[in-house]
């Protein structure tokens with residue numbers, strides 16, 4: 001018996017990558033999954049923090065997919081290298097700050113390097129022609145293959161029959177006749193194939209696999225870049241953009257306000273890095289201040305903090321302010337009225 005060929009599958013945790021890997025496994029290919037951790041991934045993080053999402057399974061969908069398929073999953077941290085993709089995408093952004101085409105090129109390039117190191121034969125992805133407007137078009141498929149350097153070592157089992165033959169097909173490592181020709185935005189063919197394979201429970205990512213496709217998230221990231229005067233970020237920045245209510249009352253500072261206990265607990269982990277506020281006379285959220293604040297800014301911040309707690313209708317609320325240099329101040333304030341908060345303060 002000949003040794004099976006080995007493929008690295010890019011596993012996002014969604015249905016398409018699950019199916020692509022399954023199609024290969026059914027052809028006797030040895031498949032191992034790669035999941036790239038960019039820091040923007042939707043999976044797990046916010047579900048684990050927020051109380052209201054408690055009912056949802058707190059699973060990492062990429063791991064779950066690997067488990068369903070019985071394959072090994074390699075989770076690879078690409079946080080640092082990925083910054084350049086987000087900050088300077090050669091092909092530009094999609095509808096929000098999602099650099100999908102550059103992102104795909106980058107991930108396939110990393111996968112190519114990985115298969116070279118590990119002695120694997122080719123790469124598979126769950127891409128489908130026409131599924132996404134920017135990164136999954138017939139004319140962008142060759143761009144990804146070419147710019148990543150993967151060329152014809154990149155096989156897309158779900159739409160391969162609509163694309164030129166790749167090396168694994170030409171060499172007979174896989175049977176092209178048993179690959180698919182899915183095309184277009186409809187998810188029905190994938191759902192039918194999932195049913196055929198007996199998969200009933202799978203993640204249904206709305207819009208994309210990361211927060212960069214989210215309009216509000218992108219707005220917060222753009223605000224962060226603008227406030228800093230440069231397009232840079234650290235992991236903590238992009239994590240905090242996923243959590244809490246973000247308000248920018250003045251150009252020099254932003255407030256991150258916990259919306260519920262889970263978020264307050266998460267924000268507590270950042271108390272040493274940020275000036276933070278908490279009402280002491282009433283229950284209320286933990287509030288982090290991002291930026292440089294003067295004394296009058298703290299008055300406004302205290303009024304806003306009071307507004308988002310149980311003292312919102314009280315005559316006055318005591319708020320404790322812990323500055324980043326370790327000083328504790330107290331303010332007795334009247335909570336700001338809802339109508340005094342302009343809509344454009346909310347990010």
Ligand code: SF4
Nearest residue numbers: 099100103208209210
């Ligand atoms: S949605 Fe996010 S992770 Fe997915 S291709 Fe686009 S930028 Fe990359």
